[in-house]
Amino acid sequence: MKILQVQKKHILPLLLIVQIITVKILAFFPETIENYYSKGFYPIFSKGLRSLFGGLSFSFGDVMYGILIFLLIKWILKNRKGFFRNWKVNGLKFLSILSIFYFFFHFLWGMNYYRIPLHEKLNINKEYEVADLEALTEKMIAKSNELQVRITSNDSVAVINAYTEKEIFEMAQIGYHNLPQDLKEFDYNTKSIKQSLFSMPLSYMGFGGYLNPFTNEAQVNYLKPKYTTPFTTSHEMAHQTGIGSESECNFIGYLAAINNSDDYFQYAAYTTAVRYCFRNLEEIEEGKSKPYLEKLNKGVLKNFDENEIFWKEYQTPINTFFEYFYDNFLKANQQKDGLESYSKFIGLLIGYEKNQISN
Structure with missing residues (x-):
């Protein structure tokens, strides 16, 4: 015995x-x-x-x-x-x-x-030239500025999302229903999106949201600046459709948000893309994003400041630890770039748009 x-x-x-x-x-x-x-x-x-x-x-x-x-x-x-x-x-x-x-x-x-990487399924070349990144940055800035003025009627006023989280969660499905034909397999049905009860701990950990793999609920941090919530929601929904890669979730979430008829969703997507474009420009050469930063409306810059101030308030050794932990978790799960994989969606976007033009 x-x-x-x-x-x-x-x-x-x-x-x-x-x-x-x-x-x-x-x-x-x-x-x-x-x-x-x-x-x-x-x-x-x-x-x-x-x-x-x-x-x-x-x-x-x-x-x-x-x-x-x-x-x-x-x-x-x-x-x-x-x-x-x-x-x-x-x-x-x-x-x-x-x-x-x-x-x-x-x-x-x-x-x-x-599963099969999305760039292989769609025949996307993720590699790009500096000129491609610069062109995309210009486009994302123009779209962000246009939407900021359309929403506020003043280029110096920050965008304040007027919707409740519940309304955002309901509206997010519209963009998924409007995804391009070659991405229809990721159409989203049967909503399960929640405000996370752990939004305070998530803020200290540096997370805007997450997918609970055991219940398939998408969790959104409701404490962070609300103008970013439509994109975060769209990103977490991409995980629910069966996408593991963070860069691919950013890519699908971006396309779902810009194909949403609502200006707040589009604004969240384009401004997020701008930030990632700036990050990639800085990786190429320090200070390379500065000339482009000066082209943004003051209202957009105020939103960026709002986001930066929020995350700085929660920057502690806890955040550093979880960044290290999650970076290695991603690397152990087919994402060799770790946390840097989030910004890799820019390569997907550039390659996808080139394919759309050539087709």
């Missing part, structure tokens, strides 16, 4: 190793994952989860996380005496829990990290 009990303690930790190896092997077969998981199992099961939890006025996933965090803290406090002395037993318990989470993470959503 004692031997059997020892074996049981090792089953889940051993299964964790098996799972990791299996996932790494499956990563070599993106076509299989694309056809049988991302286009087969996942759309059906994720729609079921959104149907189950989408109607709730609160985030069920956040409540679930809250309970789990409470139970974890309670377990640690209960076992604090001799915790490290019993490291083998406690280590096996931790690995057993990790094994369960690892399985459900990949089963319910995580395998989307290993």
Whole structure:
């Protein structure tokens, strides 16, 4: 009986190793994952989860996380005496829990990290010349300025989004219904978007939102500047459609927002693109974005300042830690550029627009 009990303690930790190896092997077969998981199992099961939890006025996933965090803290406090002395037993318990989470993470959503990359499916060349980036920057600035004046009727006034978060969540679906024909597979149905109950911790962690892979609820940080909320919402919805890559979610979220009939959605998308264009210009040469920055309306610059001030207020060592953690998490899940992958959507956008012109 004692031997059997020892074996049981090792089953889940051993299964964790098996799972990791299996996932790494499956990563070599993106076509299989694309056809049988991302286009087969996942759309059906994720729609079921959104149907189950989408109607709730609160985030069920956040409540679930809250309970789990409470139970974890309670377990640690209960076992604090001799915790490290019993490291083998406690280590096996931790690995057993990790094994369960690892399985459900990949089963319910995580395998989307290993599907066929979007640039391959759409035959997009992500590489671009400096002139391409400069041309896109000019275009994004012009669009941002135009929309800022249209919304405020004054080029020196910051845009203040007049909608509630609930209204933004409802309207976000319009842009997905209007996606170009070659992206119709990412049309969004069965809404499940929530204000995160952990918006304060998310702010300290540096996150504007996230997808709960276990409930398929899109979580949005409601504390951050509201003018950015339409784009954040569109980005998290892209995760719900089965996209793992952050650059691809930025790309799909951008296209969904600019194809929305609402000016606030378009403004959020174009101003976000401007910031990423500036970041990429600075990577090429320090100070290269300055001449373009001077072309923005004062109202747009005020929105940028509002965003920068907000995130600086929450900049702590906690933020630095989670940036490091999430950077490595992304690198371990097919996104070799880590956090830099967010800005890589500019290459996707340039290549996609070139394809549209040539076609």
